[in-house]
Amino acid sequence: MKTNPSEGNLIDLMEDGKYLSPILPEHIKNYLIDIDGTICEDIPNEEPERMEHAVLFPDALETVNDWYDQGHIITFFTSRLEEHREVTENWLNKHGFKFHGMMMGKPRGGNYHWIDNHIVRATRYEGKFTHLIDKNVNIQVFEK
Numbered sequence: 001m002k003t004n005p006s007e008g009n010l011i012d013l014m015e016d017g018k019y020l021s022p023i024l025p026e027h028i029k030n031y032l033i034d035i036d037g038t039i040c041e042d043i044p045n046e047e048p049e050r051m052e053h054a055v056l057f058p059d060a061l062e063t064v065n066d067w068y069d070q071g072h073i074i075t076f077f078t079s080r081l082e083e084h085r086e087v088t089e090n091w092l093n094k095h096g097f098k099f100h101g102m103m104m105g106k107p108r109g110g111n112y113h114w115i116d117n118h119i120v121r122a123t124r125y126e127g128k129f130t131h132l133i134d135k136n137v138n139i140q141v142f143e144k
Contacts, residue, residue: 009071023118024073031067032077034106035088038125039064039097045080045108051087056095060129068098075099079106113140 010022024030036042039060043050068074074097080088082104092099114120123132 009073021118028071028073029067030073030075031064032075032103033064034125035076035078035080039129040091045084048080048084048087051080051084052091054091057129061095061097063129063131065096065098066131068100073100075101075103077103077106079108080104 009024009028011025012022013020033039036044036054038057040054040056043054064074076088076092076097076099078088085102085104088104089102092102112122114122
């Protein structure tokens with residue numbers, strides 16, 4: 001396998017003369033961050049009029065912006081609908097969040113189990129937004 005630097009932080013991978021999906025260097029994370037109930041109060045799509053005035057959670061702004069400043073990729077991945085993009089982007093900008101993009105329409109209901117051919121790490125928000133620490137835990141993986 002051959003690696004070559006590409007645009008930005010991405011590394012191109014080649015195998016047998018064919019490109020594979022690019023990856024980020026190990027020291028750069030690609031954060032996908034939920035909005036409602038994670039960086040601000042939980043507002044359901046059924047009450048979009050509340051989105052403009054959502055209460056920001058302590059430390060979320062500082063932590064996310066620290067990650068951005070460290071060179072990590074910040075994408076907000078939300079269950080809010082495409083029709084909520086403008087109010088959502090305005091709210092993020094009003095509070096001073098630094099980010100690279102937003103993905104709307106994440107499936108609702110929780111209990112997510114993400115399957116991908118790239119490394120996936122997940123952290124459940126449980127009321128305190130801080131920098132991450134290392135911890136050994138059990139996870140489910142595919143049988144070899």
